[in-house]
Amino acid sequence: MHHGMLTIYKEAGYTSSDAVARLRGILRMRKIGHTGTLDPDAQGVLPMCLGNATRICELIADREKEYVAVMRLGIKTDTQDMSGNVLFRMEDDEMLSRLSTEERIRSAAASFVGEIDQVPPMYSAVKINGKRLYDMARKGITVERKPRRITIYSIRVEKIEPPLVTMRICCSKGTYIRTLCEDIGEALGTGAAMQSLLRTRVGQFFLGEARTLDEVERIAKTSPEELPLLIRPVDSFFEDLPAGICAADALRLLKNGNPLTTEDLSFPGPSSDPLVQTGASRESQDRTGAGQTENGFSTAERSASGEIPPRAPLPGLNPADKVIRVYDDRGVFYGLYVKKQRQNRFTAYKMFLPEG
Structure with missing residues (x-):
């Protein structure tokens, strides 16, 4: 049995639980846990805990996260990303007239840095009275949600090509980037939805070390002696x-x-x-x-x-x-x-x- 942490690159189309199930089959071991969910359409870093490292799943999940998000201005959806039903769409000319300068976009994004209260989206795994919000949302039910205190450590606007804005965000556990995009859109008066999301870091687990499940499977089949080289010892988390x-x-x-x-x-x-x-x-x-x-x-x-x-x-x-x-x-x-x-x-x- 392997013990330690394996940094997986979760590809689009998988839930975090799907990734765990497939990795169990690849490594032929049951004691595997993930360290925080990524939406099915999102990609990027998903640390997996193997063997006795499952004891620190929650500790890793509590660490800060870093994302690269592409936000689409001039639109609003019921899921806060582009997978949902469009509730509002603004004409490009009107949207551009409201933006006026790139600095306005940067200032709006920067205004969310620090400790803020964020209302979790209806399409989320949050439970209220024992029921998942996304289950209620799929039935057309909307319920009141209490805001949660989160921390946005930094937002760096990397590219502005209206209607698309690319941002790099470092934030605390429990932050919904979809909601952040929508809130920035509201601040700009244009509306916004998240177009894509890439998680580049969880604590000290970086994108550069992440391996896809296909890569791990190939190594397990053709070069099993190399598998331990991908797995961090448990104590490295406490270095x-x-x-x-x-x-x-x-x-x-x-x-x-x-x-x-x-x-x-x-x-x-x-x-x-x-x-x-x-x-x-x-x-x-x-x-x-x-x-x-x-x-x-x-x-x-x-x-x-x-x-x-x-x-x-x-x-x-x-x-x-x-x-x-x-x-x-x-x-x-x-x-x-x-x-x-x-x-x-x-x-x-x-x-x-x-x-x-």
């Missing part, structure tokens, strides 16, 4: 956290997920402070060069739209809590441990016990 090495005489405690004292751990490097030290598993070091993570990407790398937002505290923890990755003396990753304020020991936070 920004300091690393501790468990002493041999405390390994029994580690294997059982028992608390560890500072005497049970060592922190390699010039400082013994676990807040200062970082490290990588021996597996990660063997597969990458200095300063790189798997596939040549690093969380220090900038996204195309700006700096990657810092990781939020892990669920249930405070910023003051010290979280470390714990390995045995052979470099095998066991899990995350946390030392809370006013405690003198580390307790297990999330374990990824190796097989065998």
